[in-house]
Amino acid sequence: MVARVLTARTEDARRLKDMVEPQPHRLTLPNGLRVVLAPDAEPGADAPGGPPVVGISVHYDVGFRSEPQGRTGFAHLFEHLMFQGSESLEKLAHFRHVQGSGGIFNGSTHQDYTDYFQVLPSNALERGLFLEADRMRAPRITEENLRNQVDVVKEEIRLNVLNRPYGGFPWILLPPVLYSTFANAHNGYGDFTDLEQATVEDCAAFFDTYYAPGNAVLTVAGDIDVDHAAELVHKHFGDVPARPVPERPSFDEPYPETQQWGRHRDPHAPLPAVALGYRLPDPVEELDSYLANVVLGEILTDGDASRLQQRLVYRDSLVVDIHAGAGLMGAPLDARNPDTFTITAAHSPGVSTERVMEAVDSELDRLATEGPTSEELSRVAARWSAELYRDHDRLISRTLDLGSTELLHGRAELVGELPERVGAVTAEDVAAAAKALRPETRAVLEIEPTNDSEGGAA
């Protein structure tokens, strides 16, 4: 059984590499814009021929770690403003042109980057590129639109954080316990007072500093002809003027020297919850060590056979749900250094945080001394390959992965190489990763329910 799986997984890894990575084509415009072009696999003997759909994304090398003190949430607010019109496009025009062409759009703000994307029928490729280029060249930032989007963002924060149980858990609540610098610790959604004080002048400065073409990656994937797509990219982005690219600061900081504790009172939560946060190896400089942590996360909580599900959920009935993994926002390889390994669990009021932590620590100790079994490693490798296939069968995921990987790692090709590298993680690597998750350098965040009415409608 195990041997068969190992064979299958190597073949699958190779096949995925061939498919996802029909070597993305790459060019850099004179203004510094980096471009990744990733056509569907060339029509071959048994290739089905992709659907007539294209994905377009632009990743700017600025996220919420770069926003200044007093302007928490600004990177995200600015993302909203990029949809509010540009020199050739009135307010609302971007949405109308994308959707009226049969497409979809969105954007999202992360720790180290901000992305904008569209998926369109392939006959709208040039229109999609035009829309991205126009706002990269000359976005129209007005007081009226800024005030409107401050209101919209505040509603977004009420929806996702303030009016619901476990809002911002753990991505907003854990960093201030684990990290000490403003860049790493602050709330990326922003405080209402900071959002309200944002000015048009702030927006102009932010755009001119961070939204230079040389600070961005454009990705075009799907039903495209590479030469034609490259021609259209030159046509629409070629005359976006070059501007200086800011030097990227290091956000590194020392590990905590003692276990850090934090507590958050949640008026909507019916059950207590806990998040444990640990520092990770540098995702770019120490990628293989980082990937050992990715495998560790899967061994700990992916599926009914995983270690912490078995121990804390099914055997000891300590927690209702538990999740472990690399990355603060729910996915690994989404940020540069420093990055966070998180373990989150919701538990009954009758179970103390300490009991949950003891059980987690004893399972980590066991993995650190004995390592995972070969069956566990095979399981993770097979599921990971399969999950990557599924993910990349969705054009939007494939486009965004190529773009963020090119931006963060400088090599979009890495996307296709990951299954092989994950498959190469050894039992010793995982044991070492488990050993490095030490209680004395971690952060513990407790969620304390403060609601007497059990959160229900009265």
Place this chain on the structure above:
Amino acid sequence: MTGATHRSAEEIGRTERGPRPLPELGEPRPGRQPEVVDTVLDNGLRVLAARHGSVPMVELRLRIPFAGDDPSHPARAEVLAETLLTGTERRDRVRMDTDLAAVGGTLQASVDPERLSVTGDALASGMDTLLDVLNDALTGATYPEHEVNGERERLVERITVARSQPRVIAREELQRHRYGGHPFAREVPQAADVAEVTTEQVRELHRRAVLPRGSTLVLVGDVDPHEAVDAVSRAFSGWQSTGSARELPELPPVEGGDVRLVHREGAVQSQLRFSAQAVPRTDERYPALQIANLVFGGYFSSRLVENIREDKGYTYGAHSTFEFTPGNGTILVDADTASEVTAAALLEIRYEFGRLALNPPTTAEVESARQYAIGGLLTSTSSQAGLASTLMNLAALGLGQEWLASHPDRLRAVTVDEVAEAARWYVPTAFTGVVVGDADQLGGQLRGLGGVTLP
């Protein structure tokens, strides 16, 4: 804010060359329709299999109609769904997960008032294993005592968490408001009912209700559809029934009426939820209604979103969607707004209902919505998972791939007059609904507006 010198916003928004024209669209390239086999096996199970997509995976969807009148049915059904995949004569819970993982696979069961649903995927080369594990559970689930006990206790806690979510509270209140005691309204079971469920009751429910006749299985991926159907036929040969899986009893039409205000302690934002009667997806008026709905609030470039988000900033998102069940269709409209602007948002939503009916969509609005609807079919079915879910949703309504393939032409044929006709479904008096929020703060303004029942 960065200290460096920079241009002003006015300078940034202007270039020497000035505004540029929007590029025209190219010639659309038609998508290739996937090869689909759609058949009913001897045991009464309908199977749809399609070769589709670019990765060596297979997606699985199983729908077993699972309605029940008994007030204890939702609790028993929920425990059944949570424990269906936790043990058989041949496999314990860990073995199931390990066998699936070996082929990169997953299986998950869930239940609602309409159906028991199993969703899964695996490497295409592991399809036989995926089907074997699923068949093992369907024909031989043992519901081990300790698994049922454990899941029951966890469910009680999970239900408490579910009912602390504003969207769950709002959905529950809306269902009760528009359907009263109908089984369709019982989505999240009561914790007290779950606590009473016994292992024997779950086993009995499985024997009585987990039936192939009337159920549907969809497989989409890197598979030969004929071979996939044969594989299902072989794997599921032991799953037999004379009776049919049970569909939901007919739903009464939604009647327009007062919106009910529901108090939620400590709320800083309110959930506005509205519903009106519409037509089934199979109705010939549906394509026109689909376009009318997009113009109203069914996509970002709609009247409702442009009004209450992009103009007034009352909400992060507003939506208008359809809920289809066999033989029925309703309109659902939702928006979440801060307490201080809830009454104003309610007023604007009512205004947009009336405006759609009285000032129907223009040619430009219809064209935009039409293109979005046609493009949406293309993008949403381009992945294996997307096509599998779409086929299952259609199959539940008695439709198949041929409906999907011919729908773009139906959308192209819709006239502006037909959309105007369909827009009449949006007259304000057709709608009823609920508002969930801080009644102490909302009560006064909503009373003043009228058409709202206060707690």
